[in-house]
Amino acid sequence: MNSVIASPTEVYNEGGGLKTNWLPIGGATLLECVTTADDAKYAQAGCGTTKNLRCTGFGFNGLLPEKAVVHGAELLIRLKRDGEEEIKYLYPTPHAYPRLYWDAAEQGNGILVTTYWPSVFTNWTHGGRYDKWGCSTLSRVIVAKADFSVIVAAKWATGVGSDAQVDQVRMKVYYTPHPLRIDIAADKSPLGVRGHVGQNRCRSLGC
Secondary structure, three states, X not given: OEEEEEOOOEEEEEOOOOOEOOEEEOOOOHHHHHEOOOOOOEEEEEOOEEOEEEEEOOOHHHHOOOOOEEEEEXXXXXXXXXXXXXXXXXXXXXXXXXXXXXXXXXXXXXXXXXXXXXXXXXXXXXXXXXXXXXXXXXXXXXXXXXXXXXXXXXXXXOOOOOEEXXXXXXXXXXXXXXXXXXXXXXXXXXXXXXXXXXXXXXXXXXO
């Protein structure tokens, strides 16, 4: 199985109400702060529940073969809390975060992570090569959409004494270059089967 990793080219601070904004620390923009593993540059939000940090513009349309079959996706993220108050990803609302987004809407059930954020910058991985993030399907058409995104949101366990900090966000997509078609038909060979992949017959089985 093949895989490709991409960084976002756009980052948005979304969500209303009393949720707190993600702010760029050490860099001019949120995008600059979440696309390098530079611990001096990061996105930061404090107090209560954060807004959605939506990262998009991964460019998978130009990175995946035209007939690729997508099997799953991973979020590669570097994060920490700054302060004594425990922080977790936001859940359930009723969905968990991190969560996928496309066609101008959040999709699937997200990834349920109950671990508290560490007190030093740490690389975390969510999802997997066969993980569709609670979506009914995850295809090349979907990940190639211009607004295919991953959303990060956090919430304090109690009180408001810490800041949530995200240092780097990347997405990894697992795929095979093209569908593999295997047809099995009855035959008079010693093994009783005839197999072929595409137009290439299986000689090693005595077909």
